[in-house]
Structure formats: C-alpha cells, structure tokens
Amino acid sequence: MEVHEGTVTIEVPEQPESGVGDVVFYNPRQEMNRDITVAVLRTWQDRTGDESYLDANAASGIRGVRAAAEGWNVTCCDYDTDAVEHCRTNFTRNDLDGRIVHRDANAYMHENKGVDVVDLDPFGTPIPFADAAFQCARSLVCVTATDTAPLCGAHFQSGVRSYSAVPRNTDFHAEMGLRILLSALARTAARYDVGVTPVLSHVTRHYVRTYLATSHRATDANATMDELGYVDHCEACLYRTTTEGLIANPHDVCPNCESTRINTAGPLWLGPTHEVDFVTDVRERITEELGTATRSRRLLDTIADEIDRPTHYDQHRLSKQWGISAISMDEFLEALTESGYEASRTHYGGTTFKTNADVEAMRRITT
C-alpha cells in the first residue's frame, strides 16, 4: 500500500492487524514521532551544519527517506532482506539518493564511526544497539523505545534486565520510563567517555522518544553521571523524594505518613529531559505539510512550558487518594501558583502536572 508522510510517498506491505508478522514493518501511529524527527533534523542541521544520518533500523526506510528529502546524506541499515528491498524502492520512488546497507546494525556502526546523527528505532528496547550507537554517532543520538511496560516497572524483571536499573510502577509511570531509559543510555555512553544532554524527549502510551546531544569528552561523561540518582515513592500517600548520586540511601518509612509502603527506583536520570530553546526551535520548524502538525505543535508547546525536574503527579489520582472530587486542572494549578509554588501541566497526560509543592502542601492548598 502507498503511504504519504510529509513530502514523501512510500510503498509498504499491508500490515497484519495484530501488528505482529513477517512483513516489513510500518506503524502509522508513529507518524508524529517521525514528523517531530524531521523538525529536529531541520533544527540540528541549522544549528550544526551536520550532514550525515544513519537510520540504523530502517524497515521500509521511511525515516531515512524523509531525512534525505530534507537534504541529509542518509544511510539506511536493516538486516532483513525484504526491508532492504523496500528501502531501495522507496528511495528510487522519491528520486532521492541514499546508501542502503543489508547488515546487522551493530556491525555496521562499529565499522563506520563518525556518522553525525544516529537514529535507533528497533522493536522493543534500544539497549542492544546503544553501545555501538554512542561509539558511531558524532553529535546526536535519536532513540525510540517501545517496551513501555518494562521501562515503567509494569514488567519489573524485564525492566531490570534490559536497563540495569530498578523501575517502579508508580502513578508517574510514563516519566519513570523516560528516566529509566535516559539513565541506561547515559551510563552506556559514559563507558566510551561520551557525555549526553537530552535536548528533547517525549512519551506516549506506545513509546518513549529522546534525542541526546553527545560530547566526546571524559569530563562531560563525568558531568552526565552526576545527573543520576534515585526516587523514593510512597504508595500510601504518593509522597516522593529524590537522592542525587549513585549511592542509594532508601527510606524505610515514608517521611510524610510513616508508611513502610515506600519503594526506591533507580538509578534514574534526574537531570533535565529537554532544553527549552531547542524545543522552541523544533516547534518553529513544524511546517504545515507535516501530517501531525497540530498535535506536534501542541505537544512541543506543553513540553516547553513543563517544569523540567522529577517527578509529575496525576491530579485525579491525588483527588481519589484524598477522597474528594477533582476540581478543574486550571483551578488546581492556579491555587498552587497563588500560594507561591511553581506548577505546570505536563505532556505525560491530560490530568498530570508538576510542582515544587509536596503532597501535604498540595492537599492543604487545593482541598
């Protein structure tokens, strides 16, 4: 079937309804992910003059074709024969040049270091490709992870295995997933003396996406490691607290309600998950021909306005906890800001917010 995204048209096989099968993969639900990638690549090229882009898990080649249409010097890599055929057809069909490589992505990245931008978009966890990506990429690593259940602690052991960290299934699960992923990526990069700075990250129910600017200096890798730490979370009253550094110092009882139902997650990335200037620049480069322009702009606006530190709350979950009916989000946030606290919506969900008020202060002010 024919698929139109942005300025390109590609050919992909009919997809099985279950989403699982042998055919070359294409997921229309990821169009916004790809539209934002196009705007990120525009921003990155304007800022750095970078030229080369590796679509390491190419499938139909949709990411690579779209990057080539933006003027990038593209390599598409996939170990699947049919995928490689589709990539070839789709570059030709759009009259674009691109290098198509039938190879294991790790082998290719190890042998071809110095690509400006590397994009990882495998099935499930990207961690098997992370070591090679941080050695191969010169300046930007883009990563999608679709294994949201392991990342957010819903599949606990799988999360521990994949990410060498302890995820917990909390009421801020989407952010837990992002911070577990960033932690694992940062620790992987640091092994090669590479420091990372997340310039943009976003999470939906289906995937986590992040863009990491890289710096090949041991001192920057040290600074990256300083962004790691732990979050203690009380299941009884939803209180949380963070501990910076790689030495966990877990609470046995909740400092707020003295419950022992307090658990620790980490090491997590506790640093910023985006740079506001970068997000604003990307937002400006979301143009009308992008199919998800309206949704993408809305998402990027929310991210740019989001307080960027761990962790978010869910207003409905808190209201349930306190046994009251939820007031409107605007009223709730206004009550916090009028009391001198910071408060913002977040992109993690319609009823989510961040604040520097703790749960007791929130309850006092808003109920």
Ligand SMILES: C[S@@+](CC[C@H](N)C(=O)[O-])C[C@H]1O[C@@H](n2cnc3c(N)ncnc32)[C@H](O)[C@@H]1O
């Ligand atoms: C989720 S699909 C990629 C989707 C595509 N990037 C898009 O936006 O539509 C993952 C692809 O990674 C490929 N893949 C998995 N393991 C690989 C490996 N070790 N080396 C190269 N490609 C691999 C699969 O064959 C598959 O085509």
